[in-house]
Amino acid sequence: MSEDLIGAIQQIIILGKGDQGRLEYLLDILQKGRPLPDSDQKYLQVMIPLYLGSQDPESYKKNAEIAVEKLHEEVRQLDEKINKIQRKGFEKYVGRKAVLFFVTVFVGWNALQPYLQPILSDFVPTGVLQYVFPLNLAASYLNHGPLVWFGFLILLSSWPFIGAIHLAKFIASRKISSP
Known part of the structure; x- marks a missing residue:
C-alpha cells in the first residue's frame, strides 16, 4: 500500500x-x-x-502515460534551452575573444619584426623573409610603418579592459541575491 x-x-x-x-x-x-x-x-x-x-489499472496506466509525456516535454524543453545557451552563449563568448586573440597575435608578429627577423634569417631565405611579415609589407608600401606598432599597442591595451569587464560580470553572476 x-x-x-x-x-x-x-x-x-x-x-x-x-x-x-x-x-x-x-x-x-x-x-x-x-x-x-x-x-x-x-x-x-x-x-x-x-x-x-x-x-483501476486503466486509469492508473493513463495517468502514468500522461506523467511520462509531461516529463518528456520538460526534458525536451531543457534540451532546447541547453542547446540555445551553448549556441548563443558559448560560441559568441569564445568566438569574439578568439578572433581578437588571433588578430593580436598577427599584428604582434608583424610589430615585432625587427626582433624576429634576425632569428628567422637563419631558417628562411632572404627573398621570402619579407613575405613572412605581410602586414609590415603592406604598411611600408603605403608609407605607414609605425601604424603596425600603434595597432599592436592598442590591441595589447584592450586585453586588460576586456578581462576586467568579464571578471566584473563573473563576480556579479556569483553574488547571492537577497530575497
Whole structure:
C-alpha cells in the first residue's frame, strides 16, 4: 500500500497538481517509512481520486502515460534551452575573444619584426623573409610603418579592459541575491 501511495504522490507531483511542497513533504515521510498524520491521510484521500481518478489499472496506466509525456516535454524543453545557451552563449563568448586573440597575435608578429627577423634569417631565405611579415609589407608600401606598432599597442591595451569587464560580470553572476 505504501508503494502505491508513493507512486500516486509522485504522479501528482509530476502532473504539477496540488500543493507541491506538502506533497513532497508527504513523499519524504513515506519514503522514510514513517506513518502519515490523519490530516495528511485525508488530504491524500481527496487528492488522489481528484487528480488520478479511480485506481483501476486503466486509469492508473493513463495517468502514468500522461506523467511520462509531461516529463518528456520538460526534458525536451531543457534540451532546447541547453542547446540555445551553448549556441548563443558559448560560441559568441569564445568566438569574439578568439578572433581578437588571433588578430593580436598577427599584428604582434608583424610589430615585432625587427626582433624576429634576425632569428628567422637563419631558417628562411632572404627573398621570402619579407613575405613572412605581410602586414609590415603592406604598411611600408603605403608609407605607414609605425601604424603596425600603434595597432599592436592598442590591441595589447584592450586585453586588460576586456578581462576586467568579464571578471566584473563573473563576480556579479556569483553574488547571492537577497530575497
